[in-house]
Amino acid sequence: MLQKWCKKAFPKSLWVYHANTGACNGCDIEVINVLTPYYDAERFGIKLVGSPRHADVLLVSGPVTRQVEPALRRLFEAVPSPKLVIAIGSCACGGGIWYDSYNVVGGVDKILQVDFYVPGCPPRPEAILYGVAVALGIAPKKIASIKLKEKSLEECIKK
Amino acid sequence: MSYAIGIGFLNICLVLLLSPFLEGIIRKIRAFIHSRKGPPLKQPYYDLLKLLGKENLVVSPNFLIRWAPIVCLATILIAGLLIPMGTIRPPLSVAGDVIVFIYFITLAAVVIMMAAAASENPYAHIGASREMMMLLTVEPVIAIALITGAINAHSFRISDIVMWNLAHGPTVSMGIAGLSVFLIVQAQLGKLPFDIPEADQEIMGGVFIEMSGPKYALFKWAFLAKQVIFASLLCQVFIPWPTTFILWLDVLVNLVKVLIIVIFVCIIDVVNPRLRIDQAIKYFFIIIFVALMGLVFALVQA
Numbered sequence A: 001m002l003q004k005w006c007k008k009a010f011p012k013s014l015w016v017y018h019a020n021t022g023a024c025n026g027c028d029i030e031v032i033n034v035l036t037p038y039y040d041a042e043r044f045g046i047k048l049v050g051s052p053r054h055a056d057v058l059l060v061s062g063p064v065t066r067q068v069e070p071a072l073r074r075l076f077e078a079v080p081s082p083k084l085v086i087a088i089g090s091c092a093c094g095g096g097i098w099y100d101s102y103n104v105v106g107g108v109d110k111i112l113q114v115d116f117y118v119p120g121c122p123p124r125p126e127a128i129l130y131g132v133a134v135a136l137g138i139a140p141k142k143i144a145s146i147k148l149k150e151k152s153l154e155e156c157i158k159k
Numbered sequence B: 001m002s003y004a005i006g007i008g009f010l011n012i013c014l015v016l017l018l019s020p021f022l023e024g025i026i027r028k029i030r031a032f033i034h035s036r037k038g039p040p041l042k043q044p045y046y047d048l049l050k051l052l053g054k055e056n057l058v059v060s061p062n063f064l065i066r067w068a069p070i071v072c073l074a075t076i077l078i079a080g081l082l083i084p085m086g087t088i089r090p091p092l093s094v095a096g097d098v099i100v101f102i103y104f105i106t107l108a109a110v111v112i113m114m115a116a117a118a119s120e121n122p123y124a125h126i127g128a129s130r131e132m133m134m135l136l137t138v139e140p141v142i143a144i145a146l147i148t149g150a151i152n153a154h155s156f157r158i159s160d161i162v163m164w165n166l167a168h169g170p171t172v173s174m175g176i177a178g179l180s181v182f183l184i185v186q187a188q189l190g191k192l193p194f195d196i197p198e199a200d201q202e203i204m205g206g207v208f209i210e211m212s213g214p215k216y217a218l219f220k221w222a223f224l225a226k227q228v229i230f231a232s233l234l235c236q237v238f239i240p241w242p243t244t245f246i247l248w249l250d251v252l253v254n255l256v257k258v259l260i261i262v263i264f265v266c267i268i269d270v271v272n273p274r275l276r277i278d279q280a281i282k283y284f285f286i287i288i289f290v291a292l293m294g295l296v297f298a299l300v301q302a
C-alpha cells in the first residue's frame, strides 16, 4: 500500500536539478524565471534542489558538448530511480544552431532517454511551465503526432 | 501504565503525523509573504512519501550512512516522548529527565554529523564541521536553560519544573531561560539565519548532499519532528500558562501555542538572510551569557 502511495505522490512533488550542458545561459535564465514568485512553480510542488541525489527531474539545457558528455552520464546515474529528463530549449532538443559544431555531440537524446521536450530559443517561462504541466498530466497536449505517407506514382497518375 | 502508553501514543502521533502539516502551514505563510500562492498544505506529506518511494542509492560501503537516518529519527522520537505535550508528566518520565532529553537531542545532531562525514563528499564535510561548531555553541544554551529550571524546582524532572513554574507564576530566571531558548530554536530547527550546515544555495544541502530517497526522507522527517518538540519544550516548560488540567483542552492549548511559535520562527526565517558561521557563533555566545544570567537569577532567588 505504501508503494502505491509513494507512486501517487511522485508527480505531486517534483524536485528539479538543473544541469547546464553548454547552454548560452538564455535557457538557464528562463528556468530561474519559472521559479520566481511571479510564476510560482512551487504551487505544483516543484522545487529546485542543489544535489542530484535529491532530484526527481533532470532539467537539461543546452547542446551536449564533448567535454560535458561523460559528466552528464554520471549525473544521470547519480539521480535515484524514478526519474524524468526534460530537455529545455532548442539546443537540448536537438542541437539547435550548434547541431553540426565540431565540439557538440548533439541533443540530449543522443546520450540520455529524454522524457519531455520543451523547444524554443529560449523557451518562454510559460512554455516551460506548460511543458512541466503536460508532464504532470495537468494540462492536455496541444500537439498530436501525424504520420505522412508518400503516395506512389500510380496513385498520383490515377487521379 | 496504560495512561502513560496512551499519552506516549499521543506524543508520537503529534510528532510524526502532525509535524508535516505544520511544515505545510509554514510554506503557505512563506508563500504569502512572497505574495505567491504556494504549495497545498499536504505538500510535505507528498514530499516525504515520494522520497520514501525512491531508490536508495548506496553511496558508500560505510554502515554509518545506512543506519544514521534510522537512529536519527528514533532518537528524535524518544526525545519527543521525554517532553510533555499537553500533559504535566511526559510519557517516558520513568526513563529519564532533562539530562536524558539533552543527550538524545545531541545524539541526533551527532548522528547527522557522522553520516555526513562518512559520505565522502567535500561539501558534506564542510556541512559536518559547521554542524559541529553550531552544536558546541547551541547545545549549552538549552542545557543551561533547563538547568535553571532544575535549580528553581530543586529537581531534574521535567514535570517538577513545570509544576514549580505553574505554582510560582512568571519569574525573572525562567523568563530569561525561556527567552534564550526561543532565540536558539531557530538554530535548532535549521531555519534561515542559521541553516548554515544545510545551506542549500551555498553548499548544496551540506550534510545531506549524499542522502538519497528514503534516507533523506527520514532525516527530513526528523527535522520536522524537531520543530514540534522544540516548540513544545518552549511552550510547555517555560511558558506553561494556561494549564487547565483537562487533558484534551491542554493538548489543544499546546497545539495552538506550538503553532504560534512555529509561525514566529517562519517569519524570522523568511525575512532574514543567512549568517556566516563566525557571525552565528558570536551571536550564540551572547545568548550563552544571557542564559547564564538566568542561571544566576535562579541561584539568587533560591
Ligand code: SF4
Residues within 6 Å of the ligand: A022, A023, A024, A025, A026, A027, A061, A062, A063, A088, A089, A090, A091, A092, A096, A120, A121, A122, A123
Ligand atoms: S536554446 Fe537558445 S537560449 Fe537556449 S541554450 Fe540554445 S541558443 Fe541558448
